Amino acid sequence: MRRVVSSAAWVAYLTLGFMTLTIAPAAAYIDPGSGSLIFQVVVGAAMAVSLAVKVFWRRITGFFSRRNR
Amino acid sequence: MTQRVAGSFRDPAGFVFTRDGVLYRQVNRTFAETFAQLSSSGLYDALVEQGLLIPHATADVEPAEPATAATVIRPEPVDFVSYPFEWAPGQLRAAALATLEAQRIAMDHGMTLRDATAYNVQFHRGRPVLIDTLSFEPLVEGRPWVAYRQFCEHFLAPLALMHHVDVRLGQLQRAHLDGIPLDLAAGILPARTRMRAGLAIHIHAHAGSQRRHADAGDAPKGRSFSMQSFQGLIESLTTAVRKLEWSPPPSAWRDYYAARESYSDQSLEHKEVLVDKVLAELTPQRVWDLGANTGHFSRIAARHGAQVASLEMDPSAVELSWRQVAEDGETAVLPLWVDLANPTPSQGWAHGERMSLTARGPADAALALALVHHLAIGGNVPLPAVAEWFAQLCEHLIVEWIPKDDPMVQRLLASREDVFADYTQEGFESAFGEHFSVERREPLQGSVRLLYVMRRRART
Numbered sequence: 168m169r170r171v172v173s174s175a176a177w178v179a180y181l182t183l184g185f186m187t188l189t190i191a192p193a194a195a196y197i198d199p200g201s202g203s204l205i206f207q208v209v210v211g212a213a214m215a216v217s218l219a220v221k222v223f224w225r226r227i228t229g230f231f232s233r234r235n236r
Numbered sequence: 237m238t239q240r241v242a243g244s245f246r247d248p249a250g251f252v253f254t255r256d257g258v259l260y261r262q263v264n265r266t267f268a269e270t271f272a273q274l275s276s277s278g279l280y281d282a283l284v285e286q287g288l289l290i291p292h293a294t295a296d297v298e299p300a301e302p303a304t305a306a307t308v309i310r311p312e313p314v315d316f317v318s319y320p321f322e323w324a325p326g327q328l329r330a331a332a333l334a335t336l337e338a339q340r341i342a343m344d345h346g347m348t349l350r351d352a353t354a355y356n357v358q359f360h361r362g363r364p365v366l367i368d369t370l371s372f373e374p375l376v377e378g379r380p381w382v383a384y385r386q387f388c389e390h391f392l393a394p395l396a397l398m399h400h401v402d403v404r405l406g407q408l409q410r411a412h413l414d415g416i417p418l419d420l421a422a423g424i425l426p427a428r429t430r431m432r433a434g435l436a437i438h439i440h441a442h443a444g445s446q447r448r449h450a451d452a453g454d455a456p457k458g459r460s461f462s463m464q465s466f467q468g469l470i471e472s473l474t475t476a477v478r479k480l481e482w483s484p485p486p487s488a489w490r491d492y493y494a495a496r497e498s499y500s501d502q503s504l505e506h507k508e509v510l511v512d513k514v515l516a517e518l519t520p521q522r523v524w525d526l527g528a529n530t531g532h533f534s535r536i537a538a539r540h541g542a543q544v545a546s547l548e549m550d551p552s553a554v555e556l557s558w559r560q561v562a563e564d565g566e567t568a569v570l571p572l573w574v575d576l577a578n579p580t581p582s583q584g585w586a587h588g589e590r591m592s593l594t595a596r597g598p599a600d601a602a603l604a605l606a607l608v609h610h611l612a613i614g615g616n617v618p619l620p621a622v623a624e625w626f627a628q629l630c631e632h633l634i635v636e637w638i639p640k641d642d643p644m645v646q647r648l649l650a651s652r653e654d655v656f657a658d659y660t661q662e663g664f665e666s667a668f669g670e671h672f673s674v675e676r677r678e679p680l681q682g683s684v685r686l687l688y689v690m691r692r693r694a695r696t
Contacts, residue, residue: 199382207465208460211465217468
């Protein structure tokens, strides 16, 4: 079950992720670090998917714990 | 007199200054529009309601630098300014979670944190609160978090090091005021931390990415950072921080009162009664409890209405004291991890960015209970030097004298030569008499100890 959700979410978020192809330049007084900015973009899709899975999972467990009450 | 606060110079959006003892923050014209959005978006109210941002009032006063100023605000003052390297792991963790929660709420209001330094958090009435009102800017979709690196270096790296290697590595923060470099943290952390999702990503892989892109002026291109990614990043950081809950190992200090080796119950009770009585008479507003352990006497001071900085060198004791603050919702005790034999110096740019411990005083009253023998014998500090420094810290001093024939002093001397010929009651009274007048002297029942109440002599 988890695997199905996860791959569906992957497809959804990868599509979303590639939809916007530009990135606004960061204007900040601290140095965000190019390695840190690039890294976020690289792991961004995985972050989105893992959040989606988590939210979905919470809904399922929430649904069953409500039913059991 | 108007004076710019020394540590407030990095951010061109504004700065903090004091005038006649009141703290203000100037908002510069270049930042005026962004600052207005903090209120118009509803974010200010939401954060203040949650106790995550220090409240402020608009101040109708002359700006410190009128040429650049848009407006001046007066933030609610914090009772005692403390720094991340003075916090127990649980406090740094609470500050990290507060920062992430503020970021989450900001995103709901179309804004984001433009920095995430641990120095932007202070403990105010028992809770971590963001003090930099100018930290928020509009959220631009597609842009990664500019403060991600800073968050990892200021919070995640020290928490991971304290949790997975040794709590004493928290003191690395004192050397690295701008956060612990991730390659340094990754090098020290044990290999097993690569198996923990949060640390594998945000420290190990993150450090790798920094290394790969260190030289080139690389910028992220091609793919963008979706809002879902941003939310996922904050969620992932939150999970990583939550897991870094340090459990204090048993230490000699945290179990001090439970073991009661040094005390007869009678002498401890007598000390409590005396300290309670003295504090009831003095009613000091600002108390420093020097060598506070888990804050037993700090809480007696708090009962008399004082705001107490509870300074202790053992991180386990500080952690336990912090948990009591957090669990019981205490608002008047601030436990801090400070070694009084090596107190926080003034640090940072031009020695001005972070205040020394002494510069944050003086307190109305200081407690120095079962402490002097540690400094004088454990630390080889001559009694006149102890007295001289204490006189810089407080107006009133409640200090316990523990003579050489006390079992605790005997224990300190057990493995070393007694080179402390001046460690006598006469030596103590003469050293402290240079700076203080003795208002009261009481023997502690059931022990050979004495409790003194002293008042600092007027400086000539």
